[in-house]
Every structure is written in structure tokens, then in C-alpha cells.
Amino acid sequence: MKKITLLLLVLLISTITVRGQIFNPIKWTTKVEKISDSKYKLITEATIKENWSLYSQEVPKGGPIPTTFTYDDNGGSLKLVGNTKEPKGKVKFTKLFNEEGMNIKSFAYKAVFEQEIELVDLKVKEVIAFVEFIACTDEKCLPPKEIDLVFDLTKSVSKSNAIANKAKSDNDSEESKKGLLSIFFIAFLSGFAALLTPCVFPMIPMTVSFFTKQSKSKAKGIKNAIIYGVSIIAIYVLLGTVVTGVFGADALNALSTNVWFNISFFLILVIFAVSFLGAFEITLPSSWATKVDSQADRGGLIGIFFMALALAIVSFSCTGPIVGTLLVEAASKGGLAPIIGMLGFSLAIALPFALFAAFPGWLNSLPKSGGWLNTVKVVLGFLELALAFKFLSNADLVMQLHLLxxxxxxxxxxxxxxxxxxxxxxxxxxxxxxxxxxxxxxxxxxxxxxxxxxxxxxxxxxxxxxxxxxxxxxxxxxxxxxxxxxxxxxxxxxxSSSKTDTHSNLPEGAHLMPPHDIVSFHDYDKGLAYAKKIGKPVMIDFTGHACVNCRKMEQNVWVKPKVLDVLKNKVVLISLYVDDKRALNKDEVVDSKLNPGKKLKYIGQKWSELQTLKYKANSQPFYVLMAHDETNLIDPVSYTPNADEYYNWLEKGIGNFKK
Structure with missing residues (x-):
């Protein structure tokens, strides 16, 4: 009966596949690593959906079909060196293939297979292969399948470059960590600023006094105060989690150059600023505070949590604008930034309550409430007003309206x-x-x-x-x-007469970047054609009108004399703005390769897709030194605030061009 059921299941899956509703729990990709002029490593990567497994190349008798790689030797033009290597994997017991069960080695989530080859004919540009495999869960298997694999030897990466790419990936990860750390630090300072506002500061002695008087012992009071602080942290971190969950980690980052996103937050920050300056107060409905306050009387952990929630609601007129500003800034960073920001902010708010509960005598050293608290609030209002115009400037830059x-x-x-x-x-x-x-x-x-x-x-x-x-x-x-x-x-x-000679007749499609007169192309094809004409390497600058780090590079690194000399005299610069919202000409509108079914309608979309497809990157700034055949002279780099490091990268790439 079990065999009949399994057969019906396989037939049903096969029928669904024939009707076009194809389900592929395993995706295959290939790349090539160059070992020497005649030796290459063919790398096949399997990306496996959650709850699915891919089996080893060696399985017990009576088990599933093994994962099998078959390589075409191209009529004897190449030969295999050893067997295909596979990852360690995990041995699992399963009864999918017989009633007694068996131990089978399988892979989950990702598996990388490597096969070395040696070329007999050095003119071989491509290796064709196919992999046969079966994908299973703990309860079922799909029918065996064959997938064609193509290895393009012309796009191989040397082993040293592969190591460099890994190092770059590690550096990018380190930069990401630094970005989150800076968000945490800024949020932590903002939390202390919020602590010094009229809505929060007077609550410290009141709350600490409550815990010390209501608790039967000092230890109990300290314990309750700590729980109170942890509850405050939990409430704000939950807010950051909700923001990330609603918009999505990647979507938040994409919004940072969106015109309506920037205009909306300009208006929001202006409202926050005007509120801090005293025009009106932003408060949550009083009924919310009343209901939450009634729950705080319940006592125990639940009561303490609702006390913390009551603090968040009552102090919203002071903390709301700061929290809103933090979430806006964190949203432009994307990823986990909103959660990390709320963690830093709430930690700064919660710490004093716990510390003063542990050491009540410290309360005597606190300054008395007074007009200085409102001064803090007003200063924050001015700072928020200044920050608001940064968002309006982003929108103006992206639209190229030249209004601001x-x-x-x-x-x-x-x-x-x-x-x-x-x-x-x-x-x-x-x-x-x-x-x-x-x-x-x-x-x-x-x-x-x-x-x-x-x-x-x-x-x-x-x-x-x-x-x-x-x-x-x-x-x-x-x-x-x-x-x-x-x-x-x-x-x-x-x-300067030399400037006249250099720039009086700009080539077609070129622009001058004031104030240092760097010649820059904004069109890839025109810039490349000019580079071929004058015999210089190309530097592609993937940038953005609203890119903060791009401006830092241009104004702090590019202006250094030795870097400036390279950009003006040794390379042809092509600056491609990925957030340029100007429409493409009708004959330039094409289908997107990244998002099938959609059209590339704007100039920025065209350059953004070029960067993603060709260089597997989507952050700016991103710099590429390229030869006339469009191959990289050196591994691309991103934000490099150290001018000496950036100059060395330029010189090394240009040196490779001259070889």
C-alpha cells in the first residue's frame, strides 16, 4: 500500500510539473577559479530551500540516486583531475527508501562541489556538464532531475583574486558592523538627550521612589527597577522590530533615495521640530494612558511592564519626535538598523531608573527640574529642523530640480x-x-x-x-x-593656460566637476569610446545624488593632490548615478533582467542594473578600474576614506593597464 501511495505521489508531482507549475527546491549556479594557464577549478553551488535536502555522490545500496556530475571533455580537449569534491554534509537516518531505514549523507541550505580540470587545448573557452540529483524532505521526494551546467572559462577568477574577494566581503561585513555600531552610539546619545526633557527627567525620582517604598526589601526594589528597565528596552526594541518587519530590511535601504520617502520625512521632521519649539505638543490619546495605567495596578511582572508602557505613552510628546527621527535615519541605513537604534535609545532611558533604584542616595546629586529642561527640548527642535532639510535636499538632488x-x-x-x-x-x-x-x-x-x-x-x-x-x-x-x-x-x-588647453574643448558627453575641473562622463558607452580613443584606462564611479559617502569621497579624498592628478590625467572617469530619476529615451527603454516583466524607464535604473548584474554589488560609492575590453584591472572598491589607500588602489590598477 505504501509503495502504491508513493507511486501515486510521484505521478501527481510529475503531472503538476508537466502542466507548468514547476517547483525547484534546489537552484544551481556555477563559477570558475583559475589555477594556472591550463588548470581551472569548476565550482558548482547548490542553494537548497529550507526543509529540503540534497544527497551525497555516494549513497548506500537501495537508497536514492546519488548526486552525479558528468563533464563533457570536448573531444579530448580537456581532462578531469581527480574526482568532484563535495562538502562535509551531515549523515541522517531515514526510512524514505525502505522500511528498515538507512543512514545517508545529505546537504542542507547550501552545498559547494569542486572539480579540477586541465586543458589539453588552451583555446577552450567553455565547459559543458550536467548534474543528476534528487531532492527530498523528511517525508517525500521529487522525481530525479537533470540540470545543464555551463562553466565560462573567460570569466574565471584567479585564486588570489578569489581570496581578495573574500577579504573584500569580510571588509564589507566589517563596514556594516561599524555602521550598526554608529547607529547604536547615536541612538544611545539621543536616549540621554530624551532623558533630559521635561517629560522624562522628573519621572526618575518619582519612579525610583515608588519602587523603593513599595518593595519589602532593598533587594526586591532593585529587582523590580531592573525589570522596569528591561520592560522599557523591550517596548522600544519591539517598535524597531515592527518597523523593520512592516517595510522589510532591504526595502528600507531602497527607500533612502525615493523622492516621496524623503519629502514625507522632511514634513514629519518639520512637524516634530515645531512641536519641540513650543508651537504645540504631539501626544497620544489620553484614553491610552488611562487604560495602560489601570493595568499597572495589577502588580507583579505584568504590572511593572504596564508601568513602563505608561512611561512611554506619557512621555511621547518629548520622546516621540526623537524616536521618529531615529527611525527615519535608521530606515535610510536599512537592515537591522531600526532595531539596533531602538536598543541604544531605550538602554539610555532605562539605565538611570535601574541605577538610581540600586543607589537611591544618588538622587540627591541630580539637578532640580527647571527651565533648563525646556532649553534641551528647544535645542533638539533646532537640530531636527536642520536635519529635515537634508531629506528635502535628497529629493531635490534625485529629481535634479535645482530648487535647493x-x-x-x-x-x-x-x-x-x-x-x-x-x-x-x-x-x-x-x-x-x-x-x-x-x-x-x-x-x-x-x-x-x-x-x-x-x-x-x-x-x-x-x-x-x-x-x-x-x-x-x-x-x-x-x-x-x-x-x-x-x-x-x-x-x-x-x-591657468594649461586648464584652457585641457578643458576648452570637452569631448562629446563629458562634463566638468567643479571646483577642480575633473572631466567626467555620465554615459557608459561614450566614456568607454573616449578612453579607447586616447588610450587611458576607465574608472567607473557608481554614485548617487543622495549618496552621503559619495560626497565624502569627492570632497575629502578626491581633492588630495595626488588623487586629483590621477583622476584628471591618468584615467577616464565615468560617473553613473544610480538614483537619476530622469526618463530614458524611448529607444533606450528595455526589459529588466533582474525583474522580469518590468521595464527600465529611468537613467538610474539602467546604471543600477548594470552594477548589480556585472559586479554583483548595489551599494554606492563603488569604484571600478577597467580595461578597454571591459575586464577589471583590479578588484573594485567601495567607500575608502583613507586617501593613501585609495591612491594605492588607483596606481596599482593603472600599472596593470600598462603591462
């Missing part, structure tokens, strides 16, 4: 921080400020620092680079006067 150019952005920041300076010096009063006859030394000091920063930004209106804030304003070429106010391209020509 560099000079306008800097002027707005000068106005915001100038007003903050006057506020800190007591020259401006806002609705919730208390009357005061003098200002504190701390407030005066902060006012002087903000005032100095405001003065520092003034030369930016006349073309100064402003390296301290290079990540925030639009790039220097996106301005009314790219060469500075009163300093035009004509001026630069009269100063």
Missing part, C-alpha cells in the same frame, strides 16, 4: 543655527521658556560653540568646501556658482 542648491541649503542652515545661537544667548524667547535674568555658564558656552559653527559656514556661500559638514549640503557642482561667488570658469581659464 548648495548656497540655498547652507543659507538655511546658517539661519537655523544663527537663531539657535541667539536663543542660547537669551536674545530669543519661545512659548514655554521661563523668565530669566541671566543665563548659565553652560548655556553661554554652548551658545558660543554654536555661534562659531554658524560663522564657519558663512564662507560656504562663496564656494568654501566646509569639510566638517561635507556629508550634508549638496555637492559643490550642484550650486548657482560652482566655482564660488564671483569666480567663474572664465576666471579659471585666464589664471
Amino acid at each position: 542648491e548648495r548656497e540655498v541649503f547652507i543659507a538655511i542652515w546658517i539661519a537655523i543655527f544663527g537663531a539657535l545661537t541667539l536663543y542660547l544667548l537669551g536674545k530669543i524667547q519661545l512659548p514655554h521658556d521661563s523668565p530669566q535674568k541671566h543665563i548659565s555658564v553652560g548655556r553661554l558656552s554652548l551658545g558660543l560653540v554654536v555661534g562659531a559653527f554658524t560663522i564657519y559656514m558663512l564662507p560656504g556661500l562663496w564656494g568654501a568646501p566646509l569639510n566638517l559638514i561635507s556629508a550634508f549640503p549638496p555637492p559643490q557642482h550642484y550650486s548657482e556658482s560652482p566655482y564660488g561667488v564671483g569666480y567663474t570658469k572664465q576666471n579659471s581659464i585666464t589664471v
Whole structure:
């Protein structure tokens, strides 16, 4: 009966497959590693869906068909060196193939197989093979299947490059960790800032007093306070988890260059800022606080948790704008950033409650509540207002509307921080400020620092680079006067005759990047054609109008004399903007290879797909040094803030071009 049932199951699966509803739990990909001019390693990778298994090349008698690789020797043009190597795998007991059962080696999630070959004929460019296999779960198997494999020897990677690629992958992972660490640190500081607002700070002595008085012993009070702190952390981390879950880890990162995303968060941050400045308060419905507060009286762990939730709701008018800003910034990073951000924020909020409960005597050292708490709130409001214009600038850059150019952005920041300076010096009063006859030394000091920063930004209106804030304003070429106010391209020509010779007649499709006159193409084909014409290697710069690290590279690394010399004289630069929302010409609109059924309608989509398909990367900046046959001269690099390291990469790639 079991055999009949299994046969019917196989027939049913076969019928479904014939009707076109094909289910493939195992995907196969190939790549080639070059060992020497005549020896190669053929690498086959199987990606296996969850709950499915792929069996070994050696299985017990009476078991499933083994995974078998067959390679075409191309009429004797190549020979196999040894057998196909397989990963370690795991031996599992199964009764799928007989009633007694047997131990079979299988692979889950991923399996990599390697076969060395030696070419008899060095002209061989491609190796054809096929793999026969069966895919099973613990309860069923699909019919045996054969998949054709193609190994392109012309796209092989040398062993040293393979190691370098792994190192690059490890570096990218390290950069990702650093990014999350910076999010955590900023969120932690933001949590302390929220702690010093009028809605939260007065709650510290009240809450600690409650725990110490209601607890039968000091140890019990400390325990309850710790649970209270952990509950606060859990509530905010849950919020970050929900944001990540709703939008998706990858989708959040993709949104960072979306026009409507940036405009929406500009408006949200302006509302938050105006609220902090005292125009109105953002509060959650009072009924929420009432219901949660009633649950807090239940006592025990549940009661403590609802006390923490009540704190989050009651203090929302102060913490909400900070939390919202953090989530917006974390959303632009993508991945786990919202969760890590909320962990850092909530940890800073929760720590004081636990520490003061453990050491109640410390409460005497706390400053008394007063007008200084509102000052903290107002300062945060000004900072949020300044940050809001970064999102509006992103939208303007992506659309290339030139409404918020560099000079306008800097002027707005000068106005915001100038007003903050006057506020800190007591020259401006806002609705919730208390009357005061003098200002504190701390407030005066902060006012002087903000005032100095405001003065520092003034030369930016006349073309100064402003390296301290290079990540925030639009790039220097996106301005009314790219060469500075009163300093035009004509001026630069009269100063340097060599510049006139180099740039007076730009090639078709080329642009000048002010203020250093780097010649850059924005079209791949035109840039490559020009490189072939003048005999120089190509540097592809995958960049973005809203890419912060791209601006840092251009304004902090590219301007170094030795790097600038390379970019101006030794390579042909092709800058491809992956977030360019301008429409492609009708004859350039093609089907997407990454998303079948969709069209590539915008310039940025075209370059983004090129980067993903050709270089298996989708982050910016991303730099490629390329020969005229479009092969890499050296492994591509991403954000490299060390100018010496970047210069060495350029020189090594150019050296390979000359060989």
C-alpha cells in the first residue's frame, strides 16, 4: 500500500510539473577559479530551500540516486583531475527508501562541489556538464532531475583574486558592523538627550521612589527597577522590530533615495521640530494612558511592564519626535538598523531608573527640574529642523530640480543655527521658556560653540568646501556658482593656460566637476569610446545624488593632490548615478533582467542594473578600474576614506593597464 501511495505521489508531482507549475527546491549556479594557464577549478553551488535536502555522490545500496556530475571533455580537449569534491554534509537516518531505514549523507541550505580540470587545448573557452540529483524532505521526494551546467572559462577568477574577494566581503561585513555600531552610539546619545526633557527627567525620582517604598526589601526594589528597565528596552526594541518587519530590511535601504520617502520625512521632521519649539505638543490619546495605567495596578511582572508602557505613552510628546527621527535615519541605513537604534535609545532611558533604584542616595546629586529642561527640548527642535532639510535636499538632488542648491541649503542652515545661537544667548524667547535674568555658564558656552559653527559656514556661500559638514549640503557642482561667488570658469581659464588647453574643448558627453575641473562622463558607452580613443584606462564611479559617502569621497579624498592628478590625467572617469530619476529615451527603454516583466524607464535604473548584474554589488560609492575590453584591472572598491589607500588602489590598477 505504501509503495502504491508513493507511486501515486510521484505521478501527481510529475503531472503538476508537466502542466507548468514547476517547483525547484534546489537552484544551481556555477563559477570558475583559475589555477594556472591550463588548470581551472569548476565550482558548482547548490542553494537548497529550507526543509529540503540534497544527497551525497555516494549513497548506500537501495537508497536514492546519488548526486552525479558528468563533464563533457570536448573531444579530448580537456581532462578531469581527480574526482568532484563535495562538502562535509551531515549523515541522517531515514526510512524514505525502505522500511528498515538507512543512514545517508545529505546537504542542507547550501552545498559547494569542486572539480579540477586541465586543458589539453588552451583555446577552450567553455565547459559543458550536467548534474543528476534528487531532492527530498523528511517525508517525500521529487522525481530525479537533470540540470545543464555551463562553466565560462573567460570569466574565471584567479585564486588570489578569489581570496581578495573574500577579504573584500569580510571588509564589507566589517563596514556594516561599524555602521550598526554608529547607529547604536547615536541612538544611545539621543536616549540621554530624551532623558533630559521635561517629560522624562522628573519621572526618575518619582519612579525610583515608588519602587523603593513599595518593595519589602532593598533587594526586591532593585529587582523590580531592573525589570522596569528591561520592560522599557523591550517596548522600544519591539517598535524597531515592527518597523523593520512592516517595510522589510532591504526595502528600507531602497527607500533612502525615493523622492516621496524623503519629502514625507522632511514634513514629519518639520512637524516634530515645531512641536519641540513650543508651537504645540504631539501626544497620544489620553484614553491610552488611562487604560495602560489601570493595568499597572495589577502588580507583579505584568504590572511593572504596564508601568513602563505608561512611561512611554506619557512621555511621547518629548520622546516621540526623537524616536521618529531615529527611525527615519535608521530606515535610510536599512537592515537591522531600526532595531539596533531602538536598543541604544531605550538602554539610555532605562539605565538611570535601574541605577538610581540600586543607589537611591544618588538622587540627591541630580539637578532640580527647571527651565533648563525646556532649553534641551528647544535645542533638539533646532537640530531636527536642520536635519529635515537634508531629506528635502535628497529629493531635490534625485529629481535634479535645482530648487535647493548648495548656497540655498547652507543659507538655511546658517539661519537655523544663527537663531539657535541667539536663543542660547537669551536674545530669543519661545512659548514655554521661563523668565530669566541671566543665563548659565553652560548655556553661554554652548551658545558660543554654536555661534562659531554658524560663522564657519558663512564662507560656504562663496564656494568654501566646509569639510566638517561635507556629508550634508549638496555637492559643490550642484550650486548657482560652482566655482564660488564671483569666480567663474572664465576666471579659471585666464589664471591657468594649461586648464584652457585641457578643458576648452570637452569631448562629446563629458562634463566638468567643479571646483577642480575633473572631466567626467555620465554615459557608459561614450566614456568607454573616449578612453579607447586616447588610450587611458576607465574608472567607473557608481554614485548617487543622495549618496552621503559619495560626497565624502569627492570632497575629502578626491581633492588630495595626488588623487586629483590621477583622476584628471591618468584615467577616464565615468560617473553613473544610480538614483537619476530622469526618463530614458524611448529607444533606450528595455526589459529588466533582474525583474522580469518590468521595464527600465529611468537613467538610474539602467546604471543600477548594470552594477548589480556585472559586479554583483548595489551599494554606492563603488569604484571600478577597467580595461578597454571591459575586464577589471583590479578588484573594485567601495567607500575608502583613507586617501593613501585609495591612491594605492588607483596606481596599482593603472600599472596593470600598462603591462
